[in-house]
Amino acid sequence: MLATILSSVFAAVDDGADAGKAIALGVGGGLGAVGAGVGIGIIFGKVIESVTRQPEMRDEITGIQWLGFALTEACFFYGLVAGLIAFFL
Amino acid sequence: MKTRTKILLGVGGFYLVSLILILVIFGFTRQDNESFQPQNEFKLDTWISLPGPFDINKAVMYLFIAAFLTCATMLWIARRMQARPNRVQTAVEVLFSLMRDNITGGNLDDKMARKWFPFIGTLFLFIWFNNLIGYIPLPTNTEHTFDVFGVAVPGFAIYAATANLAIPLVLALIVFVSYNVEGIRAKGVGGYLKSLIPAGVTGGMAVFIFILEFLSNFMRLISLSVRLFANILAGHLIILFMSGGLAVLLGLEVLGWITLPLGVILFLFEVGLVATLQAFIFATLTAIYLGGAVAEHH
Numbered sequence: 001m002l003a004t005i006l007s008s009v010f011a012a013v014d015d016g017a018d019a020g021k022a023i024a025l026g027v028g029g030g031l032g033a034v035g036a037g038v039g040i041g042i043i044f045g046k047v048i049e050s051v052t053r054q055p056e057m058r059d060e061i062t063g064i065q066w067l068g069f070a071l072t073e074a075c076f077f078y079g080l081v082a083g084l085i086a087f088f089l
Numbered sequence: 090m091k092t093r094t095k096i097l098l099g100v101g102g103f104y105l106v107s108l109i110l111i112l113v114i115f116g117f118t119r120q121d122n123e124s125f126q127p128q129n130e131f132k133l134d135t136w137i138s139l140p141g142p143f144d145i146n147k148a149v150m151y152l153f154i155a156a157f158l159t160c161a162t163m164l165w166i167a168r169r170m171q172a173r174p175n176r177v178q179t180a181v182e183v184l185f186s187l188m189r190d191n192i193t194g195g196n197l198d199d200k201m202a203r204k205w206f207p208f209i210g211t212l213f214l215f216i217w218f219n220n221l222i223g224y225i226p227l228p229t230n231t232e233h234t235f236d237v238f239g240v241a242v243p244g245f246a247i248y249a250a251t252a253n254l255a256i257p258l259v260l261a262l263i264v265f266v267s268y269n270v271e272g273i274r275a276k277g278v279g280g281y282l283k284s285l286i287p288a289g290v291t292g293g294m295a296v297f298i299f300i301l302e303f304l305s306n307f308m309r310l311i312s313l314s315v316r317l318f319a320n321i322l323a324g325h326l327i328i329l330f331m332s333g334g335l336a337v338l339l340g341l342e343v344l345g346w347i348t349l350p351l352g353v354i355l356f357l358f359e360v361g362l363v364a365t366l367q368a369f370i371f372a373t374l375t376a377i378y379l380g381g382a383v384a385e386h387h
Contacts, residue, residue, distance in 0.1 A: 063191060070316075070370040077319035084326060088128045 021087045028083020036076030043068045104350075111343045120340030127326070127334055131252060134231055147229045151250035155219040159211065188213055192369065196376035205379055208267070212260065213372035216251065220321060220364035223249025224356065252322040257314040257371075264375045265310050272382030281382070313374060320367050324359040331355055 047065045051058050137145035166181045174182060188210040193202045230244035250256050272281045285302040286295050330338075332352030336345030 066366060070366045074316040074320060077323045080323050081319040
C-alpha cells in the first residue's frame with residue numbers, strides 16, 4: 001500500500017521535473033525571442049528612418065546597424081541557451 | 090512561363106508530393122527516441138591523453154585548424170602580393186581594410202590603432218576562421234562510426250570550437266587584461282579608477298556610480314564571452330534540430346521533411362551572417378573597450 005503511494009508520488013515528482021524543464025525551454029526561448037524581436041524591429045526601423053532622412057550617411061549607419069543587431073540578437077540566445085541547458089542537462 | 094517560375098513550381102510540387110508520400114508511407118505517429126541524446130554532439134571525448142589539462146579532443150583540433158588557417162592564409166597572401174591583385178587578394182584586401190579602418194581605426198586614435206591593430210586583426214581572423222570551419226562537416230564524431238572498406242571512419246559532424254564556453258572566455262580574459270593594463274599604463278592606477286566615474290558626478294552619487302562601473306567591467310567579461318558562445322551553440326543546435334534531429338528525437342518521419350527547408354535557410358543564415366558578424370562584434374567591442382580605457386573623459 002505504502003509502496004504504491006510512494007511510487008506514484010515519485011512518478012508525479014518526475015513528471016513535475018519534466019514539466020519544469022519544458023517550461024524553462026519555452027520561457028527561455030519564447031520570451032527571449034519577444035524581447036530580441038522588439039529590439040531588432042526598433043533597430044531596423046530607426047535605420048530606415050535615418051537613411052531616408054540622410055541618405056548620404058548610409059555607410060556609417062550600416063556599420064552601426066549590424067553592431068546593434070548583433071548585440072540585440074545575442075540577448076535572444078542568452079535566454080535560449082539557458083533554456084536548452086535546463087532542458088537537456 | 091519563365092524558366093525561374095518553372096523551376097520554383099517544380100521544386101514546390103516535388104516537395105508537396107514527397108511530403109504526402111512520406112505521410113502515406115510512415116503515417117503520423119510519434120515514437121519517442123530515448124537513446125538519441127542531442128547534447129552528445131557537443132561532448133568532448135578525449136582522443137589523445139596528455140599529462141595535465143592538455144588532452145587533445147575535437148575542440149583542440151578545431152582550434153589548431155583555425156590557428157593554422159589564420160597564419161597560413163595571411164602569410165600566403167602576403168608573400169604573393171601583386172601590383173595587379175587577383176580575386177583572392179582583392180577579397181583579403183577588403184577584409185584587411187575592414188579590420189584596419191572600420192574595427193580598429195574607427196574606435197581608436199591613430200597611435201593606439203597602430204599599436205593594437207595586429208592584436209585586434211588576429212582576434213577577428215581567428216574567431217572568424219573558428220566560426221567558419223564550424224560549418225564544414227568534418228569526420229569528428231567518434232561516437233558514431235561507419236565502415237569504409239573495413240576502416241571505421243568517424244561520422245561527419247559540424248562542430249565549432251567557439252561553441253565551448255572555455256574558448257571565448259579565454260579570449261575575453263585576454264581582452265579584459267589588456268584593456269585594463271593599457272588604461273592603467275595611460276593614467277596610473279588611481280587615475281584609471283577615477284576615470285571610471287563620469288565627469289560632473291560628485292559626492293555620494295560618485296561612489297555609487299563607481300561601484301556600478303567597476304562591476305560592469307567584470308560583466309563585460311561575461312557578456313563578451315557568452316555572446317559568442319551562445320550564438321554559435323544555439324546556431325549549431327538549431328541547425329541540428331531543423332535538419333533531422335527533431336525528427337529522430339520524436340520518431341516522426343514527416344517532421345524531418347517539413348523542417349529540412351528551414352534547416353537549409355538557417356544554415357545559410359549562420360554561415361553568411363552570424364559567423365562573420367560575431368567575429369566582427371568581438372573585435373569591435375575589443376577596440377571600443379581599449380579606446381574607452383585610455384580616453385580622457387569617460
